Amino acid sequence: MRVKLDYGKTGLEVELPDWTWGPLDIQSADPLADPVAALEEALDQPLGTPALAELARGRRSACILVCDVTRPVPNRLLLPPILSRLEAAGIPRERIVLLVATGLHRPNEGAELDMLVGKEIVARYRVDNHRGKHLEEHAYLGTSPRGIPVWLDRRYVEADLKITTGLIEPHLMAGFSGGRKVICPGIAALETVRYFHGPDLLEHPLADSGVLQGNPVHEECLAIARMAGCDLTVNVCIDGQRRVTWVGAGELERSWLAGVRFCERVVRAYVPRPADIVVTTAAGYPLDATWYQAIKGLTGALPIVKHGGTLILAASLDEGLGSPEFQSIIRQHPDWRRFKQRILGKDYFVMDQWQLEELAKVLEKCRVRVVSDGVPPEVLAQCWVEPAASVEEAVAAALDVYGPRATLAVIPKGPYVLPTVAASDSSSTAAF
Numbered sequence: 001m002r003v004k005l006d007y008g009k010t011g012l013e014v015e016l017p018d019w020t021w022g023p024l025d026i027q028s029a030d031p032l033a034d035p036v037a038a039l040e041e042a043l044d045q046p047l048g049t050p051a052l053a054e055l056a057r058g059r060r061s062a063c064i065l066v067c068d069v070t071r072p073v074p075n076r077l078l079l080p081p082i083l084s085r086l087e088a089a090g091i092p093r094e095r096i097v098l099l100v101a102t103g104l105h106r107p108n109e110g111a112e113l114d115m116l117v118g119k120e121i122v123a124r125y126r127v128d129n130h131r132g133k134h135l136e137e138h139a140y141l142g143t144s145p146r147g148i149p150v151w152l153d154r155r156y157v158e159a160d161l162k163i164t165t166g167l168i169e170p171h172l173m174a175g176f177s178g179g180r181k182v183i184c185p186g187i188a189a190l191e192t193v194r195y196f197h198g199p200d201l202l203e204h205p206l207a208d209s210g211v212l213q214g215n216p217v218h219e220e221c222l223a224i225a226r227m228a229g230c231d232l233t234v235n236v237c238i239d240g241q242r243r244v245t246w247v248g249a250g251e252l253e254r255s256w257l258a259g260v261r262f263c264e265r266v267v268r269a270y271v272p273r274p275a276d277i278v279v280t281t282a283a284g285y286p287l288d289a290t291w292y293q294a295i296k297g298l299t300g301a302l303p304i305v306k307h308g309g310t311l312i313l314a315a316s317l318d319e320g321l322g323s324p325e326f327q328s329i330i331r332q333h334p335d336w337r338r339f340k341q342r343i344l345g346k347d348y349f350v351m352d353q354w355q356l357e358e359l360a361k362v363l364e365k366c367r368v369r370v371v372s373d374g375v376p377p378e379v380l381a382q383c384w385v386e387p388a389a390s391v392e393e394a395v396a397a398a399l400d401v402y403g404p405r406a407t408l409a410v411i412p413k414g415p416y417v418l419p420t421v422a423a424s425d426s427s428s429t430a431a432f
Contacts, residue, residue, distance in 0.1 A: 001015070001016050001017070001018050001020055002015055002016075003016055003020075003022075003023055003412060004412060005279075005281045005314050005391070005412045006281045006282075006284035006288075006413050006414060007281060007284055007288065007314050007315070008284060008285055008288065008316035008318060008373075009285045011284065012314055012391070014279070014390075014391040014392060015392055016279065016391075016392075016395065016410055017395070017399075017408060019408065020279075020408045020409065020410050021272075021275065021408065021409040021410070022269075022410040022411065022412075023410050023411070024269035024271070024409060024410065024411045024412075024417055024419050025240065025269060025411075025412060026239060026266055026269075026413060026417060027265070027266045027267070027268075027269070028266075029237075029239055029245040029246075029262075029266045030245065031239055031241075031243035031245055032243075032244050032245065032246075032247065035074075035077055035244040035247060036077065036081070039078065039081055039234075039247050039249075040081055042247055042248055042249040042250075043081055043082065043085060043249050046232060046249040046250035046251075046255065047248060047249070047250030047255040047258060048250045048254040048255060049231070049232055049250050049251050052082065052085045052086075052163075052232055052249070053085050053088065053089050055161065055231050055232060056085060056089035056090075056091055056161055057089045057090065059089070059090075059160040059161040060091070060095060060160045061091065061095040061096070061097075061159050061160045061161065062086050062091050062096045062097070062159055062160065062161040062162075062163065063096075063097050063098075063099055063155055063156045063159035063161070063162055063163070064079070064082060064083075064096070064098050064099070064163045064164075064165065065101045065163070065164045065165060065166075065182045065186060065187060066079070066098055066099070066100055066101065066116070066165050066182075067100075067101055067165070067166055067167065067186070068100050068102045068103070068105055068108050068116070068129075069108045069115075069116055069286055070105060070289075070293055071166070071167050071177070071286070072238065072242055073165065073166060073167045073236065074236060074238070074242075074244060075117045075118065075165070076117070076118045076121075077236075077244065078165050078234055079098070079117060079118070079121055079165075080121075082163065082165075082234065083096065083121070086161070091161070093125060094126070096125055096126065097125075097127075097128055097155055097159070098117060098121070098125055098126065098127045098128070099128050099129075099130055099155050099156055099187065100113075100116070100127065100128065100129045100130060101130055101182045101183075101186025101187050102129055102130045102131075102186070103130070103185045103186050103187075103188070103193065104132040104133070104185070104190060104193055104323075104352065106323070107129035107131070108129060109129070128155060130153050130186065130187045132185075132187075132188065132189050132190050132193065133189075133190050134189075135151065135189050135190070135191060137153060137154055137155075137189075138151040138153055138154060138188075138189040138191075139151070139152060139153075139154045139157040139158065141157070141224075141227045141228065142227065144220050144223050144227070145220065145223050146200075146201075146216065146220055147195075148192060148195040148196055148220060148224070149192060149195065150184075150188075150192055150224050150227055150228075151188060151191050151192045152183065152184070152188055152189070152192070152224075152227075152228050153187035153188075153189075156183070156187050156228065157228055157229075161231050162228070162229055162230050162231050162232075163230075163231060163232045163233070163234065164179070164180075164182045164183060164230055164232075164233045164234070164252075165182070165233075165234045165235070166178040166179060166181065166182045166234075166235050166236075167236055167237070167238065168235050168236070168237050168246075168256065168259040168262075169237075169238075169263065169267070169416055170209045170210050170263075170267055170300065170415060170416065170418050171209060172208070172209050172299040172300065172358060172415065173197070173201075173202060173207050173208075173209075173217045173358070174215065174218050174221055175208070175209065175210060175211045175212040175215050175217075176210070176212065176260045176263060176264075178235045178259060178260075179225075179235060179252060179255075179256030179259075180221045180222045180224075180225035180226075180230075180252060180253070181221055181225075183221075183224065183225040183230065184196060184221050184224040184225055184228075185221075188224070190351060192224075193351075194349050196217075196220060196221075196224075197354035198349075198354075199344055199357065201217050202217070202354060202357055202358070203344075203357075204216050204217075209299065209300055209415070209418060210264065210267075210268070210418045212260070222252075222253060230252040232249060232250065233249065233250065233251070233252050233255055233256055234247075234248075234249045235247070235248055235249075235255070235259045236248075236259075237259055237262055237263050239266075240413055240416075245262075245266070246259055246262045246263070264418070267416065267417055267418045268417075268418045268420055269411075269417050269418065269419050269420065270419075270420050270421070270422045271304050271419065271420070271421055272421075273407070273421060274304055274305060274306040274307075274309070274407075274421055275304055275305060275306065275407040275408060275409040276305075276306055276309045276398070276402040276406040276407050277305075277309060277312065277398045277399070277402065277406055277407070277408045277409070278301045278304060278305045278310075278311050278312070278409045278410070278411065278419075279312045279314070279391060279395065279408070279409070279410040280297050280298070280300065280311065280312070280313055280314075280411040280414050281313065281314050281315060281411070281412060281413065281414035282294035282295075282296060282297035282313065282414050282415065283297065283413050283414040283415055283416050284316075284413075287414070287415070288316050288317065288414075289316065289317070289318050289319040290317060290319045290320060290321060291317055291320070291321040291322055291326075291375065291383060292321065292322030292323065292326050292352060292355050293322070293355075294315035294317060295355050295356075295359050295362075296358075296414070297313050297315060297414035297415055298311055298313055298358075298359065298362045299358050299359075299361065299362060299415070300411070300414055300415030300418075300419070301411055301414070301419060302361070302362055302366075303419055303420060303421065304409060304420070304421055305366050306366070307365055307366070308365075308367075309365075309367070309402075310366060310367045310368070310394075310398040310401070310402075311362065311367070311368050311369070312368075312369050312370075312371070312388070312391060312394040312395065312398070313368065313369070313370045313371070313385075314370075314371045314372070314391055315370065315371075315374075316372060316373055316374050317372045317373075317374030317375045318373075318374045320375060321383070322352065322355075323351065325351040325352050326351075326352035326356070328350065329350050329352070329353055329356055330356070330382060330384075331382075333356075334382070336356075336359070336360050336363050336384045337360075339356060339360060340357070343357055359384060360384075363384060367386070368384075368385040368386065369385065369386045369387070369394040369398075370383075370385045370386070370387055370388065371391050371394060372387075377389075395408070
């Protein structure tokens with residue numbers, strides 16, 4: 001069978017055996033016939049809050065959080081109706097700031113920023129990048145329920161009107177993205193993120209994709225967002241072609257949960273039992289631009305691969321491995337087991353270690369082979385995985401190991417799908 005995998009900006013055609021399960025994909029959900037009209041209605045009749053025009057009346061300033069370039073949020077759809085309502089309500093344009101919630105990612109500038117929010121908005125409004133390493137740009141709000149020190153960007157904390165925007169999709173640690181997550185870790189300082197993404201939370205068995213109930217990452221995320229405050233959250237769901245299938249606005253948790261319910265229904269895909277081999281992706285650009293982000297493709301497929309099985313990841317990695325800190329951890333730890341032992345102690349912390357902690361969870365269960373045009377094989381071989389020249393070659397090598405009757409599944413859109421073994425689906429791992 002011939003399958004097109006999400007890979008880079010163009011995709012990758014591969015040939016797989018006819019008995020392959022799948023493609024495991026997002027279920028059919030009709031794109032909104034008029035997403036602009038649906039957004040206008042959501043802003044005028046939000047869930048659990050007054051209309052945006054009413055919320056904005058009498059406010060002196062506003063801060064709107066937008067996701068950075070690693071999330072394909074349709075900002076050019078979302079921002080104009082929001083901005084026009086703020087100005088119509090009397091908030092001066094110069095008192096409105098759009099804050100890119102980079103977390104600890106690099107800033108989005110120049111042509112990339114134009115692409116992110118639109119040239120017209122960049123030209124007319126103040127658009128800033130959050131800088132998580134600059135503690136002086138953050139306000140201290142106290143400690144979270146689990147004792148995490150909460151430092152959040154002052155530009156948001158001190159704004160008179162606070163608005164968040166985002167995309168709801170499965171998330172490897174927090175269950176689902178969107179809503180509260182653009183606040184933490186989106187605009188959190190390194191001093192907060194180091195605990196929020198530390199082993200005490202990430203090693204919890206419920207800190208997983210598609211899981212909310214009992215998930216400590218989600219619970220802390222929501223608690224910290226409530227500490228910061230949010231007057232209105234605006235979120236979307238998208239399909240495989242990145243067309244809007246759902247849009248909602250309203251109170252931070254209530255509105256977001258409505259989107260999560262919609263998302264959960266369409267992204268879950270089932271297999272009859274765990275597979276020996278799973279071919280997956282990091283969902284193409286922008287998630288597969290770096291190895292740091294592409295690891296999400298591996299963790300997303302983990303629920304359906306057998307212990308001792310093989311995950312095959314196709315990711316372009318056009319921008320290389322990731323941050324200097326991320327690369328330094330890899331260089332310093334040629335053995336992932338030694339890295340895992342080290343982070344479980346209390347005397348070690350390096351920014352971006354959490355993605356390698358997630359990779360270690362994968363390697364504890366299965367073998368990993370990676371196909372990429374962006375990173376040389378000899379470099380990939382130093383990243384605790386095995387490089388492969390093609391998906392077909394990697395599949396053939398795996399079949400040599402598991403035999404001609406091996407089970408095989410394919411997930412073309414990687415972490416945008418929640419693959420599930422049918423017999424194991426239960427309330428203990430469901431979103432609600």
